[in-house]
Amino acid sequence: MAHNIIANPNYKAKIDYTPFREYDASDDTRRWKDFMSGDWAWQQADTISQDPETQGSALVPIILGSDKTTVSVGTGNNEYYPLYASIADRSHSKDDPFWIFRRQLFHSSLSVILSSLKPFMTTHEVMRCGDGHFRCVIYSLGPYIADYEEQLVLSCVVKHWCPKCIAVRTNLDGGCIYRSREHTNFLINELHADILWDEFGLIGDLVPFTNDFPRADIHELLSFDLLHQLIKGAFKDHLVDWVAKYLKAVHGTKQSEEIMSDIDRRIAAVASFSGLRQFPQGRNFKQWTGDDSKVLMKVFLPAIKGHMPQDMVRAFCALLEFCYLVWCNVITEDTMIQIQDALYHFHHYRKIFDTVVPTFSLPRQHLMTHYVDMIRLFGAPNGLCSLITESKHIKAVKEPWRWSNRYNALGQMLVTNQRLDKLAASHVDFDV
Template identity: 30%
Template structure:
C-alpha cells in the first residue's frame, strides 16, 4: 500500500462505470468496478478503505531433465493496484510470501496420506494468512502510495489457482465444482445450481470432524479438512475462485477437448487438419505450424492461442456445420473472456457464445466421439460472467502471470543453490535480491538523474545504451495523415528505400505488378502531378520492403498501441554459393485494409474499408511529380458485405476482384492503408495437394476474413 512506485496506480474506493448516460450498460474492468468491493464497502464502517487481498499458489517443477525437486510458492497482491501493473513481473506488485513444504508424508499410511497432505496445505496457509484475521476485523492504519494515511481492512478477495488447487482450497473433491454444488453427473448440462455457502460448509466440516455424518457432506462432495479460511473475516472463499484462462480455456476446453473432438470429426482426420495448418496463409502475428499440430508433444499457452486464431477456418468445409458452430461458440467464448474491459452488452455476447456451444455439442454424441460432457472445465466456464461482474475482468486473475513469477521467485533461486536444503538457500538468495532491488529504487529516488538498474545477471543498464536505442529509432520517418486538427493514421517507413533503380520489367515480373505503368499513369493524372518527363518502360523506381503502422489501443483488448507491419518482398530463388546451396525464400505480400471511401457510422466498423494485397511499395521519383507519401501497387478483393455472409463461421467471405477476366489493381498512397489483415483460404472439403503456405494466396480463389 505504501510503495511510492504505485503512486497514481492505486485506487481506494469502489465505483460503478456506465457507458450510457441512463446507466443501462455498465462497464467492468478493474477490481474496484465490480460488485464485490461495492457490497463489501457497505458492510464495513464508514470511511475505511478495503485492500482486496489476492492470493495465488501453484506447485512448480524445479528440475529440468531429471529429479523430482519441486517448490510450492504462495504469492500475494492487492486489488488496489491496477491489473496492468500487477501483471508486470518487473513492477513487483505480486510478492512471494512463502513456500509450502512438499513432503512424501511416508509417516502416514497410504489410506490417509492424501487427506493428511490436504490438511498440511491448509495448516501452512493458515499460518501465512493469520495476520489477516485481526487486520481484517479491526483494520490497521497504513500510509498509502499517495502519502495519505488510511484505515485499511485487508480482506481475502481472490484466490488464483488451477482447478485441482481450487478444489484443494475449497475442500471439495476434484469431481465437483469449487464454486457451486452441482451434481458431478450434471456438469455437462446447461444448469444453474446454488453457490456454495461458507457458513454451511464450515458447519458440515465441523460436524464431520466431531464424528457425525451430515448428509450435506456427500451432497456437496466435501473432504474432511479444517479449512484455513474458516477464521478469515468477511471471506467467501468460493466466490473468490476467479477464472483461470490459461488452464480452463487454452489448455483445458480448447486443447484437451474441442480441438481433438473437432479433428476427429473432420473428413481426413489428423492428416487433413495438419495439411491445412501447414498451408495456412502467413501473417506477422501468426505462428506457422510447418509440421502441422499432431506431431507436437509439448504445448505452451502461446501455441494454443496461435492455433485458436485459425482453427475455425481450418475446419470449414471439411466437417459437419454443427461442429463448426460448436467450435465457433468455444472460440468466441475464449476471445470474449480475454476482454480487458467488459460491459453488460459484451457479457451478453459471452453468454451467447456459451449457449452456442451447448446448442451444438450434440453433434459429438451423434458422431460417437463423446458419450457425455460431465467435464469440470466445461462446467467451470459457466461461472465466468458472475466472476467478472463481482471481481472485474478475467485478465486480472490469469495464472499465466503467476507461472511467469516462478522463473524469478523459484527456478532462478533453485539454480543458484547447491541443491542441498535448497528451500533455505532459495529464501536467502531471494532476500538478497530484494535488498539490491530496494537499494536501486532508493538511489533512483534520492539521486536526481540516476537511471541505472540492476538486471537479472547483475549488469547495469545505463544512459548510453538508451541513447543507442534512440539513434536506432531515428532510422524511420513518421508520417501522419491529418484531417483538420485530428491525426487519423500514422505509419513509419525507412528514410532510404531498400532497393534502388528497380526497372519496370523487374517490378512486373518479380512482383506480379502486371499493369504497373498503366495505373501509375492514371494516379499521376488523377492527382494532377506535374513532372519533367513522362513515364515509360525504361523508368526505374526505388522500392521499400515494408511499412510500419501503430494501431490505436482498444480498451477491450489492450491499453497500449500495437505495432503492425506490412511487407512487399519478392521471392528469392535458390542459388549455389561458395558456402553451399542457399535455399529459396518465398515472397511476402501482405494483405491489408484500405480506406477506399469515407466511413459511415451506421455502416459498422468496416464501413468504407476494402481488402487488398500489397505487391509493391515504392517512392515516386521527383521527375514524375512531387508527392509526399510513398505509393503502393495493390491487388483488390471483392467488397466486404455489411454483415458476415458465412453463417456457420460468422465470418466474411471474399474473393479476388476482377474486370474483364483480369485482376483489378490500383496505385494508392500508403497513407490510405489502415492496417494489415489476415485472409484464410477456403480449403473446401479436400485441400488441393499443390497448395503451399507461400502460394496459397495466389492459388485459392475464395477467402475468409
C-alpha cells in the same frame, strides 16, 4: 509485504482506495474493468462501513494465488510449491489419514502465513500510502487465483464436483445454487461424512483456511482461470482432442491420420506477413504452453473447416467467441449478453461430439457457466488470471533452481529471491 506495496510510491497512481461503479456516458450502461469496479469490493466496503471501528477505512483486499510447479522433468521431476513445502514418506502417501493431514497442512499453513493480517480485518490500521497521505486501512481476503485441482484443495470439495455450486457431479450442466460458508458448515454439522462425500461432494474432515478469517468465503473467493479452464481445458484438452477421436471413429486409423496431416499442413501454411505465429510442425509440438495454445486458437478454426461436420466447426466458433469476449479488458452489459449467447451456442453444438466422447458434466467446462456472475463480482477476468502465477514461476522458482547446485536447493532459491528483491528495491531508490 502488504505495508511495502501500499507505501510504494511507484503504485501511487495505480491503487484504487475505494470501490467504484463505472458507467458508459453515452447510454448509462455499466462497465466492468478493474477489480475494484466489481460488486465484491463494493459489498465488502458496505460491510466495514457498518462497523464504527472500521467506518471510513480504505479496503485493502489480499489477492492470493498458488500453483505447484515442476522445475525439471529430466532430473527427477522435482516439484516446488510457492506456499509450502512438505517432506513425506512415500510408504504412507496413499493412506487416508496422511492424505487428510497433508491437505489440512495446506490450509493451516495459509492460515499461519496470513495471521498477521487478521487483527486489522476488524480494527483499522493507520498506514502511510505511496501518495504520501495517511489512511486508515482494513484488510480482507480477496479472490484466490488457482486451477481446478487447486480449487478442489482450497474448497475441500471432491474431484469431479464444482467448487462454486452444489450441482451434482453427474449433471453439472443442470445448474444449481452456489455453495457458501454457512451452508457448508451446516451440512458438516448435520450429516455423516459419507453422505457429505456422495451427495454434496464435500470432505467433512477438512476445514478451509478462510474459516479463520472474517468476511471470507472460499467458495465465493475462487476466481477465474482462463489458462486452465479455457485455453488448456475446453480448447486443447477437450475440443482439439475430440477432433482426433472423432476422425478416428468415423474414418478409421489410416484415413484419420491423413486428415490430421492435412490439418497440420494448413496450420503450418500460415503466412509470415499476417502477424500470426507459424507452426512448422503443425500442432505436434512437444509441450503445449499457454502461449502456444492461445496462438493456435487463432488458426485452428480454418484448418479444420471442410474436414469436420458443420456443427463441430460451429462448436469451435462459439467457444472461441466466448474466450475472446471474456478476455476483453473492459466488459459491458452488452458484452455479458454476448458471453451468455456464445455459451448457449457452445453447449448446443458440442452435442455432436457425444457420438465419440461424453461432453457433459466436465468441471472445467461447467465453470464457464459461472463467468458472468464472477465478472460482476471481480471485474474483467484478465486481472485475475492464472497466467499471472504461471509467469511468476519462471523468476521465482525455475530460474533460481537452475542457478542452484541442485542439492538442498530450496534454501539457495530463497536466498536468491531475497537478493533479487533487494536489488529491485535499490533500483527504485536510485530512480527516485
